[in-house]
Amino acid sequence: MTILRILEFPDPKLRIKAVPIETVDDSLRVIIDNMFETMYEALGIGLAATQVDFHKRLLVADVSSEKDDPYVLINPRIIEKDGSKVSEEGCLSVPGYFDSVKRAETVRVSFLDRGGNQQEEEMTGMLAVCVQHEIDHLDGKLFVDYLSETKRQKVRKKLHKQKRVQSDSSMVL
Amino acid sequence: MQINNNGAMIRAKAAHVVDAVVNKGRSLDRAIETANIDETNSQKSLFKAICYGTIRFYWELKLQLGQYISRPIKRKDNIIETLLIIGFFQIKKTRIPSHAIVAQTVEAVRLLKKPNLTAFANAVLRNFIRSSSKECINSNEEAIFNHPAWLIKMLKNSWPHKWQEIIENNNIQAPMWLRVNHKKIATKDYLKKIAYSQNLSIDEIGYIGDLDQSICLKNPISVKSLPDFDNGYVSVQDGAAQIAVECLLNDLGGNILDACAAPGGKTGQLLEKINDDSTVTAVDIDPFRVEIIKENLSRLELKAKIITADVADTKSWWDSQLFDLILMDAPCSATGVIRRHPDIKHLKREKDIDALNKIQVNIINSLWHLLKPGGKLLYVTCSVLEEENDLVIKKLKLLHPDILINNLLLNNNIRDVMHKTNYGYQLLPGIKGMDGFYFSYLEKAIL
Numbered sequence A: 001m002t003i004l005r006i007l008e009f010p011d012p013k014l015r016i017k018a019v020p021i022e023t024v025d026d027s028l029r030v031i032i033d034n035m036f037e038t039m040y041e042a043l044g045i046g047l048a049a050t051q052v053d054f055h056k057r058l059l060v061a062d063v064s065s066e067k068d069d070p071y072v073l074i075n076p077r078i079i080e081k082d083g084s085k086v087s088e089e090g091c092l093s094v095p096g097y098f099d100s101v102k103r104a105e106t107v108r109v110s111f112l113d114r115g116g117n118q119q120e121e122e123m124t125g126m127l128a129v130c131v132q133h134e135i136d137h138l139d140g141k142l143f144v145d146y147l148s149e150t151k152r153q154k155v156r157k158k159l160h161k162q163k164r165v166q167s168d169s170s171m172v173l
Numbered sequence B: 001m002q003i004n005n006n007g008a009m010i011r012a013k014a015a016h017v018v019d020a021v022v023n024k025g026r027s028l029d030r031a032i033e034t035a036n037i038d039e040t041n042s043q044k045s046l047f048k049a050i051c052y053g054t055i056r057f058y059w060e061l062k063l064q065l066g067q068y069i070s071r072p073i074k075r076k077d078n079i080i081e082t083l084l085i086i087g088f089f090q091i092k093k094t095r096i097p098s099h100a101i102v103a104q105t106v107e108a109v110r111l112l113k114k115p116n117l118t119a120f121a122n123a124v125l126r127n128f129i130r131s132s133s134k135e136c137i138n139s140n141e142e143a144i145f146n147h148p149a150w151l152i153k154m155l156k157n158s159w160p161h162k163w164q165e166i167i168e169n170n171n172i173q174a175p176m177w178l179r180v181n182h183k184k185i186a187t188k189d190y191l192k193k194i195a196y197s198q199n200l201s202i203d204e205i206g207y208i209g210d211l212d213q214s215i216c217l218k219n220p221i222s223v224k225s226l227p228d229f230d231n232g233y234v235s236v237q238d239g240a241a242q243i244a245v246e247c248l249l250n251d252l253g254g255n256i257l258d259a260c261a262a263p264g265g266k267t268g269q270l271l272e273k274i275n276d277d278s279t280v281t282a283v284d285i286d287p288f289r290v291e292i293i294k295e296n297l298s299r300l301e302l303k304a305k306i307i308t309a310d311v312a313d314t315k316s317w318w319d320s321q322l323f324d325l326i327l328m329d330a331p332c333s334a335t336g337v338i339r340r341h342p343d344i345k346h347l348k349r350e351k352d353i354d355a356l357n358k359i360q361v362n363i364i365n366s367l368w369h370l371l372k373p374g375g376k377l378l379y380v381t382c383s384v385l386e387e388e389n390d391l392v393i394k395k396l397k398l399l400h401p402d403i404l405i406n407n408l409l410l411n412n413n414i415r416d417v418m419h420k421t422n423y424g425y426q427l428l429p430g431i432k433g434m435d436g437f438y439f440s441y442l443e444k445a446i447l
Helices: A026-041 A125-138 A149-171 B006-024 B028-035 B044-056 B058-068 B075-093 B098-111 B115-130 B141-145 B149-158 B163-170 B187-198 B239-247 B265-273 B287-300 B350-368 B390-399
Strands: A046-048 A058-061 A071-082 A085-091 A094-103 A106-112 A118-124 B176-180 B206-208 B214-217 B234-236 B255-259 B279-284 B305-308 B323-329 B371-381 B403-406 B425-427 B437-444
Touching: A026 A046, A026 A058, A046 A125, A058 A125, A071 A125, A085 A125, A094 A125, A094 A149, A106 A125, A118 A125, B006 B028, B006 B044, B006 B075, B006 B098, B028 B044, B044 B058, B044 B075, B058 B075, B058 B115, B058 B141, B075 B098, B075 B115, B098 B115, B141 B149, B149 B163, B149 B350, B176 B187, B176 B239, B176 B265, B187 B206, B187 B214, B214 B239, B234 B265, B239 B265, B239 B323, B239 B371, B239 B437, B255 B265, B255 B350, B265 B279, B265 B287, B265 B323, B279 B287, B287 B305, B323 B350, B350 B371, B350 B390, B390 B403, B390 B437
Parallel strands: B255 B279, B255 B323, B279 B305, B323 B371
Antiparallel strands: A046 A058, A058 A071, A071 A106, A085 A094, A106 A118, B176 B214, B176 B234, B206 B214, B371 B437, B403 B437, B425 B437
8 A cells, every 4th residue: 555645735736626436446446545544644534535636526534533434435425514513623735733614513425435336424523524624625625715814824834934944954963 | 634633643653753763773853854743833842852752761661661561562563562662751751741641642542543452551551650669670781771782882892981971971962052153243242142032141041162152052942043043143063063173273274175074064164264265175975965065054155165975085076186184074873972863872783883983994094195294184073982983093093104193272171071092082972061072183294
């Protein structure tokens, strides 16, 4: 298995809208496995294909504390939303930044599973938040888009500074 | 998506860092960089402290962990063993509340994808916290001194009366030293400038060392917070490393070679001190590190002739102009800077010392031919082992009849704390807050 490179904000590729997947086959399952590996390695609870520069409608998630409840959602679609809830979110494409985002509390999602079978499931709690966050990615949207422009500028600066500091460390003799 | 479990995350990442150093032979700096912790992460300094501390006291902590588990942890679960060693470090050597250590470590076990070991980790940490004495009682020298056996043996051999003091100082964190660029500002004025920028008194910031360009800080300050760092007012460099150029002051001039120059600390200092009619050639073998020399010099607004080459292969780079002065900061075991780089204790091997001795002799022997009769060569290492110091000079003397050993012209405050050896001077680590360095000042006799 391979650890994939995760695109980071403000990479314009994160804004590409993903296209539906036509066939679920072994070559797709290789990508799915690599995405899980990448997500677990990065200590994430969800990862959209867009984040690893693969612009098809596919996401993986595992919100369990035991890391034993993997979800694969191919061509996911939210068909019902209910309630609203604010929770703190972070994103592997916006490393080190966390902020509150308001989303639906419960969602009903239709998707294809790993075997290509049509599924429908009602999701709630962390899984609901995560799936909404990842579907946003497939539409070219990031959780920082929900923040004010000033906050978003701050995040951009912070990430930029981080990169600079990393290269600065070579200056210490 | 990611959730904010920062405390557990930095501990899981620290486990990967320690594992990379101890079991995979990576350097600590490199491993920390790979961990990619956000610079603005509120717990970044804790993360670094945990990584450095665990690496520093690894032997003692590992042995103690062994006393708290009934059977060895499976090989495939090595990472959890490392995580628990990190937990023991926090319990023994930090003031983090023990309930937080347990909670975050157990969560880190989950992040490391070993959920079946959470109960085990919880029990081991709680047992250690409950134990009445946390002292490590045993007769294993590695665990007593937190150094590998081969290095303890070599230190005993080089320093029969001093080895224990060296080891103690190796296990104490080093302070941060600065070198002020006198072409830009005086040392005392720069000290004032830092105090002003940090909103503290001068005494709270640090003090001027025995070398006139040096400042020793009481608490480290990040490079980006140093006033006018980008404008070349200051460099980060240990006090002992600054001694080298200080030794040369009376002979500074003419055609000067800085051999094995990267990352350019001494190159910059040479250029800060010379007159306009002198030239400095800086040579280093590593193209990546040569770029760092260039960055450092451009920041200091100083110019040298910089060459990427194996300095011992003189045919490949030398323009046949003999040198008046050569500064050779030899590649070495770095056993004098263990307090700054505790990973050296894990990365170096006994056989490396012999190999380094051969490299050192080869380089100094090649450079000797490049020196004018009457010219001088300062041989410097940050090693405390005689194999890399006096024994190198001894071998060189067998090869060349025209070697004179010079005294170091230094202020008494520094010379008094150095040990005179057969062919040079040794500063031991931790003395006056400085790193361990060896200097031998050779002159080419006019025969």
